[in-house]
Amino acid sequence: MNKQYIPEWATHIPYPSLMADIVMILHALIVLFVIVALPLTIIGGIQRWRWIRNTWFRLTHLVIILVVVIQALSGRYCPLTYVEQDLRLAAGQTSYDTSFVDQWVSRLIYFDLPAWVFMLTYVLFCLAVMYTWWRWPPRVVGYRRKFESRLYMKHNETYPIGTPGKPWDEADLNAWLTRQRVRRSYEKDVLSAIDGLRDDFTVETYGTLPYASLVGRDYPLYLVKSRKWDVNKPILVVTGGVHGYETSGVHGAIRFLQTKAKAYESSVNVLVFPCISPWGYETINRWNPLAVDPNRSFLPEAPAQEAGLAMAALAKIEGDVLMHIDLHETTDTDNSEFRPALAAREGTVNTNWNIPDGFYLVGDSERPTLDFQKAILKSVRKVTHIAEADERNELIGAPIDYPGLIHYAGKRHGLCMGLTDAPYVSTTEVYPDSAQATPEECVEAQVAAVVGGIDFALNARS
Template structure:
């Protein structure tokens, strides 16, 4: 189905500076990054190394950017990266990353060095947005000379520390607002025509078509199905318009598209997608599903790598 006309811009004409400013003026904070996220990070100092890797100066506010690392970083152990909140509005991505740190990271640090960046896009978290204030989607901007400060900050940190990773898992959601707001806004911004996709009811993953890892993706799905339901394919055998590779798994080209999954050269990568608007899932269940995805991925590596 196609969407209604978006209230900003002229159909068929990409936005200029005036339209982007009009869009920005309509955004407002609906929740607090400092109360919801930073407060939780501040409780972790006695168990983990917490580093500020950058800051974003937006909308008369400065958002410090934090990552959490397991202690006794050991160069003989493989490194694992967990990211959340690349799209700030995807709540369980942020809180799933934090829950994994609090519940499981110390246990897995026996075998791995673990680095977690729980909220890449704090302005997006506060305003419940996919974009940053410049109408840029961070999850299409993990590229050299990125136009998104959210991406540049974490990319610069990893480059400075010359970190290599065995695994990177990026925690996301697919929500009803993808069709009601964010895809129509994207089409309006770019001067194109939007065709909405069917929103999958359940959990699925996006693997990297540039380096497929079917057994790894299956391990994530099998771990999550113990917590919540796996999204079925639509009537065309697809999820969000992409062909099904196996139950609950589709592929995107990570580096080519500038996705966060392409942030590193890790051979094992996955983007999780939880459906928080399901009648059959609670907010707590969505967070638990994200934790199960991370632990299922790590357990696979322990057994096979």
Template structure:
């Protein structure tokens, strides 16, 4: 991947943004697609087979956009006696296959698992980010660094509050993400400008990989997810330094982060089996549809593994 530039048109190099720069950035954002048409309509079409709940709202009409209902989909006949599995998408709203992979899983595979598990899917945690194709929310806060107490992002805070109120044991959580070329052309330079720093990581892996939780690495689980995905698309190879996105590879196709320490969504539940998916839709060897199918395959692979290893 060609190294990009840290130069960004807002702010001064080496100086973190203040309120003025953040407001300039927000005023440049525009709606590019519809959360209500692309996501809400699909969720509502699932209401015969699943329970649909609104767990919160993002009051962003004040910014000239919409007030976004936050929706999740749950299996019917929920029981605290059954283990619970969670799938989240759209924590970074711009990552398209995360949102549509979660929806496609609901449309095609989820019902098969509802006898053994409580299934909960939050397909689009950041609808403003989905509509404006952004990593941040309107406050220039990254929801996937905000799963903390107290949370600086309402996107994270509201799903955290809902999950905290669930009864029973959560055994698995898979968070669906993408790495795209716009990470280098827009989001990494924007982050460097916002924080007044220099970015030195421009690596974008060509293929699918996983980010596990270093506190619960669950190597065999990660391998089962990758084995399922490999039937759909290619797994990313490490770079010449044995790394993916600058992080040492823990096993083929897997790097590990401390989920809770860094406020990542994969720290949401405390489940034993946790992973974050990353696909590369800009690859010459993959299509957007393959990326959606890879997300579904990841969830299915994880569920099949957990089903076979329940105590």
């Protein structure tokens, strides 16, 4: 650290001694920030503080600790140390002639320990910071939205498959399918969680999607139901993953089973289809491999087997369904990918709607139950925010009937919410790309929707 000469630049700085102290204090504050930010991030992650998800805060933290590790591994001191040292030389100070501030701050920053101890501490600290990025990721959503809307602009002009104005033919469908890749594991994420439910529930396979020749593998389908099935009790049906890419639908259904379902078994038989479209789950897709939307397929002819097999499984269940809730998400990729793809497939022109920022419900216009929907919204509002209508007082192109509620005709459109004849039916739409919601909150919002709904339905029944 001992330099013999005073660098040119330092001789031009006025009050070098004071400036050296300022640099040193700045240095100490940065050290303090790096140290304190880690426990705050962890505590904030657990306590769900919003500000710890701030991208700038987290990025600054990560970059500083990375710089510290890199400089330590390359055997150098922090650049601020050199700057300070040069200023002290310019001030004519030696290591025996430093200011009071220098001395006490020095003690804070430079402990007298072997270099390897510092190195190890830095690396472990850096790994801990990286862990918090994985466990409580910052919200980079603002950027993602901008990026995706740019992506969508490109797609919207011409979707890369098919001829504009002409519906897809066999070759186009194949071209689309070859673009799809497995991005996550049904076995690892979903089936292992379902396996964990076997002690408390009956887990049954209700069919297999025979996709081996199309995508290289078949997909076994599972339902989870109350172990003691009592035909005198009404049934609560929860469906998740009708759109496989809608992550919180799948994990919300599973979370409901893990945390809440048992408590309702004295009043209802629980029947859950956690992941109706596993290929869509793995490839983050709205459609099945045949480019068919399962949530337009709950029709007698069942254009998607995902829908057909769930309908067949339900037909074998004894008893009356009191409530059915179908768990979905509305995502930014609806506009950037899936709606343009739909228009391309049909040979029509795509017009996007605004993706609502927040949770909303799609009730069945064939069975309106306003108080039931209100009860769900009230329960969800404790977990996440409800979407506001756009300037046309609409959500996804449908007029709102109550804040956070629109209606579609379930059976007519082949929607999953038309699956049963239950008096109480709803479809949740969680918005996972919101800057105000974490993946965990999305899962919990789905659970809150199920709970809010069944509490109301049971109350109304008694």
